[in-house]
Amino acid sequence: MSGLHPSRPFPEAAREAVGNPQLRANLRKVTNTIREKRLRAVEELPHWEELRQLGAATKDASLANLSDRLLELEASVVARGGRVHWARDAAEARELVAQIAQAHQVTELIKVKSITSDEIELNAALDAHGIHAIETDLAELIVQLSHDTPSHILVPAIHRNRAEIQALFNRELGDPQHLSDEPAVLAGAARRYLRQKFLTTKMAVSGANFAVAETGTVCVVESEGNGRMCVTLPEVLVSIMGIEKVLQTWEDISVFMEVLPRSSTAERMNPYTSFWSGVTPGDGPQEFHLILLDNGRTDVLADEVGRQTLRCIRCSACLNVCPVYERAGGHAYGSVYPGPIGAILTPQLLNMTDKNANTLPGASSLCGACYDACPVRINIPQVLIYLRGEANDQKGVTLESLAMQGMRYAMSEGWRFEGAVKLARLGQGPLVRNGQITALPGLLGGWTQSRDLSAFPPQSFREWWRTRNAEPGAGSEGGQP
Amino acid sequence: MSTAEARLEVLTRINRAKEGAQTPERPPYPRAAAQTREEVLHTFQDRIEDYRAGFVRVAPPGLLEAVRTALGGARRVVVPGGLDAVWLPDGLDVRRDEPFLTHAELDGADAVVTGCAVAVATTGTIILDHGPGQGRRVLTLVPDLHVCIIRADQIVPDVLDGVQAVAAAVRAGRPLTWISGGSATSDIELVRVEGVHGPRRLQVIVVDGPAWRGRG
Ligand code: SF4
Numbered sequence: 001m002s003g004l005h006p007s008r009p010f011p012e013a014a015r016e017a018v019g020n021p022q023l024r025a026n027l028r029k030v031t032n033t034i035r036e037k038r039l040r041a042v043e044e045l046p047h048w049e050e051l052r053q054l055g056a057a058t059k060d061a062s063l064a065n066l067s068d069r070l071l072e073l074e075a076s077v078v079a080r081g082g083r084v085h086w087a088r089d090a091a092e093a094r095e096l097v098a099q100i101a102q103a104h105q106v107t108e109l110i111k112v113k114s115i116t117s118d119e120i121e122l123n124a125a126l127d128a129h130g131i132h133a134i135e136t137d138l139a140e141l142i143v144q145l146s147h148d149t150p151s152h153i154l155v156p157a158i159h160r161n162r163a164e165i166q167a168l169f170n171r172e173l174g175d176p177q178h179l180s181d182e183p184a185v186l187a188g189a190a191r192r193y194l195r196q197k198f199l200t201t202k203m204a205v206s207g208a209n210f211a212v213a214e215t216g217t218v219c220v221v222e223s224e225g226n227g228r229m230c231v232t233l234p235e236v237l238v239s240i241m242g243i244e245k246v247l248q249t250w251e252d253i254s255v256f257m258e259v260l261p262r263s264s265t266a267e268r269m270n271p272y273t274s275f276w277s278g279v280t281p282g283d284g285p286q287e288f289h290l291i292l293l294d295n296g297r298t299d300v301l302a303d304e305v306g307r308q309t310l311r312c313i314r315c316s317a318c319l320n321v322c323p324v325y326e327r328a329g330g331h332a333y334g335s336v337y338p339g340p341i342g343a344i345l346t347p348q349l350l351n352m353t354d355k356n357a358n359t360l361p362g363a364s365s366l367c368g369a370c371y372d373a374c375p376v377r378i379n380i381p382q383v384l385i386y387l388r389g390e391a392n393d394q395k396g397v398t399l400e401s402l403a404m405q406g407m408r409y410a411m412s413e414g415w416r417f418e419g420a421v422k423l424a425r426l427g428q429g430p431l432v433r434n435g436q437i438t439a440l441p442g443l444l445g446g447w448t449q450s451r452d453l454s455a456f457p458p459q460s461f462r463e464w465w466r467t468r469n470a471e472p473g474a475g476s477e478g479g480q481p
Numbered sequence: 482m483s484t485a486e487a488r489l490e491v492l493t494r495i496n497r498a499k500e501g502a503q504t505p506e507r508p509p510y511p512r513a514a515a516q517t518r519e520e521v522l523h524t525f526q527d528r529i530e531d532y533r534a535g536f537v538r539v540a541p542p543g544l545l546e547a548v549r550t551a552l553g554g555a556r557r558v559v560v561p562g563g564l565d566a567v568w569l570p571d572g573l574d575v576r577r578d579e580p581f582l583t584h585a586e587l588d589g590a591d592a593v594v595t596g597c598a599v600a601v602a603t604t605g606t607i608i609l610d611h612g613p614g615q616g617r618r619v620l621t622l623v624p625d626l627h628v629c630i631i632r633a634d635q636i637v638p639d640v641l642d643g644v645q646a647v648a649a650a651v652r653a654g655r656p657l658t659w660i661s662g663g664s665a666t667s668d669i670e671l672v673r674v675e676g677v678h679g680p681r682r683l684q685v686i687v688v689d690g691p692a693w694r695g696r697g
Contacts, residue, residue: 026670029671033671034671046513047511047512050508051511053508054507054508054510057506057507057508058507060505061504061505061507064499064502064503064504064505065499066495066499067495067499070491070492070495071492085484086484086487086488086491087484087487088487088490088491092484092487096484136678137668138666138668138669138677139666139668142668142669155667155668155671158671161670162670162672165669183669183670183672183674184674186669187668187669187674187676187677191677191678194678195588195678199584199585199588199623214652215652217651223664223665223666223667224664224666224678224679225622225664225677225678225679225680226677226678228618228622228658228678228679229679232618232619232622233584233619233622243491251641251644251645251648253644254510254640254641255510258640258641261604265667268528268603268604268605269601269604269605269606269640269659269661270661271532271660271664271679272661272664272679273657273659274618274657274658274659275651275657275658275659277654277655277656278654280654282581282617283617283656284617284618284619284656292491294487294494298495298498301495301498301499302494302497302498302499
């Protein structure tokens with residue numbers, strides 16, 4: 001897996017992944033842990049729903065005037081001594097980074113974890129120019145040293161256990177003493193290895209969580225301090241951001257700093273966030289480049305139903321509540337964007353023209369947990385159903401595409417998704433055998449080809465998750481083939 | 482490749498995509514119920530301790546002793562320009578970042594002592610706008626221990642209050658660093674490890690009353 005293009009259809013990749021017990025055990029532990037912590041962090045804020053609505057509206061307002069916002073951002077960054085570049089696609093963005101590195105005769109640079117840079121396959125492109133990009137996030141370093149790919153937006157190395165990391169670091173980090181498998185010892189080895197790089201490397205590349213048009217302020221949200229190191233110590237800094245990341249005013253930052261950490265790592269606030277506007281004389285890099293990346297985003301913007309996908313702030317909450325992700329793992333999605341968000345973002349960024357990516361909207365049980373969890377209220381189930389229709393249109397008229405059209409008609413009449421699920425619950429009677437749906441015609445056929453599906457629960461989703469977690473073996477857990 | 486051509490094309494695509502789109506109404510910012518000063522300060526203490534950072538609240542005469550305790554065994558201490566030397570205990574090797582210290586000199590330091598711009602109670606967040614008494618960004622990044630002195634009146638209830646408090650600094654082009662506890666990772670089997678790259682330890686000292694002032 002690399003970049004956006006899945007190398008195989010989802011059902012095929014998922015079938016393999018669900019047969020790997022180690023992977024599934026790791027995934028279950030991680031998703032359950034974060035899921036429970038997140039509910040506590042969210043319950044602490046009595047006005048959570050209002051914050052979600054404000055977050056969604058704030059992104060929508062910015063997207064509704066996107067060209068104005070981007071021009072304003074460009075002007076503000078330039079006024080603060082930074083440089084702004086535009087890239088239509090991945091190739092242009094890669095080329096820009098390589099040119100900046102070459103202009104400074106750099107053969108090694110340090111990187112802050114950035115899915116956008118993975119999306120454009122930056123590291124491999126730089127390698128081809130003789131430039132080595134060192135990942136400085138601990139999990140990304142683990143992934144890079146093992147020539148692997150990330151499997152989760154937030155914890156990219158969750159599919160690895162401590163013994164594997166111990167063996168890897170003992171081999172790769174050239175430490176004189178033998179490292180134990182204690183996470184603290186392993187993190188310490190990474191700290192020693194990376195500190196030298198931070199203090200001596202001339203150029204860094206980062207992504208951006210948000211950028212403020214009004215002030216030209218770019219922001220990186222992180223936990224380890226490697227982000228602060230990269231955006232502070234080198235002489236030259238390049239940040240790559242998708243054009244949907246721009247906000248209008250400085251005050252717009254607030255709602256996202258409230259909802260992002262709680263949704264993501266279930267913390268009240270992440271340990272470190274850096275904000276900078278252009279260059280600051282005497283403080284931090286004295287040369288700053290901001291690359292604005294389209295790479296399919298304007299196609300998503302053009303689609304009235306799919307557009308809401310661009311609100312995504314990459315918190316990964318939808319991954320951790322997804323029963324399909326919990327079993328299949330990130331790699332099955334074949335793209336840098338896994339889980340429910342990946343299932344809708346990846347095919348759209350590829351403009352519904354990639355056959356393998358078009359199987360991704362089928363990678364869902366439509367249980368709706370992702371919509372409940374999403375801090376910017378992206379109606380992922382609605383987009384999934386809509387995109388299944390789009391994908392089928394690519395295949396020509398089939399029975400499934402006719403059913404799909406009916407579903408889309410219902411949605412366009414203003415049906416709430418919850419209504420659709422209630423209908424499904426009522427209509428599923430004849431398909432359920434011992435609480436499992438083993439074969440579904442039409443809608444869910446793609447998914448049940450490789451997986452049994454839990455019957456739609458008689459309770460609400462939240463209730464379902466609570467009871468499911470409380471009773472071992474309850475709920476969809478019993479549905480393993 | 483021409484970035485000017487790319488710019489024009491991306492902007493054209495956006496305008497075509499959004500033809501006739503309406504800007505949505507934005508709902509008001511939801512605010513929590515008003516709290517007393519003491520409640521705000523208690524929340525802040527609770528959050529800082531939850532991050533497993535050190536916390537102490539002192540009256541002005543106790544500050545010097547609190548700094549000494551917070552520094553523990555740290556001897557080589559760096560301080561930003563604008564931090565009052567009066568608050569640094571004797572017997573330390575203090576380097577002021579005036580003129581700027583090199584990366585290597587900072588790497589050799591045990592600790593840094595700074596003030597802050599504002600602090601947020603609900604999230605236990607310390608916001609530096611890198612003004613006087615706070616130093617360049619690198620100062621609070623490289624040494625292993627950060628001792629942060631906060632005036633009680635710098636602590637605001639919520640994230641939005643904090644964002645508004647530093648709005649002028651951001652509009653003036655200043656960078657910000659938000660700190661909530663020490664450096665941490667959970668990347669290996671979700672086991673929390675404190676201290677990867679930033680300062681591994683954070684010690685917060687809250688000073689009551691108006692006595693503490695950063696210089697300038
Ligand atoms: S879709 Fe929503 S829940 Fe999923 S990563 Fe994006 S913002 Fe988070």
